[in-house]
Amino acid sequence: MRQLKKELLIFLGLFAVLSLGMHYKVWLEHPLQHLESLQGSPLGSFHPFVIVFGVYILFVAVRLGVKTVSKIVSRKR
DSSP states (O other), rough: OOHHHHHHHHHHHHHHHHHHHHHHHHHHHHHHHHHHHHOOOOTOOOOHHHHHHHHHHEEEEEEHHHHHHHHHHHHHO
């Protein structure tokens, strides 16, 4: 359960950073209008979640790769 909370926080953190990074001006000026305009987005209503999930998968792959390499290096010592 602890690991699930950690991964959920990472996902939500990525969501916040990516959404604010891409649309910071709109989020600061008209946040409710920005949320309402998701329905008419050319990328689809769920595109923020799809994009964040893709970045999260890349993030997990990098973490697993680093963990694997560190295990291999520690075994050779």
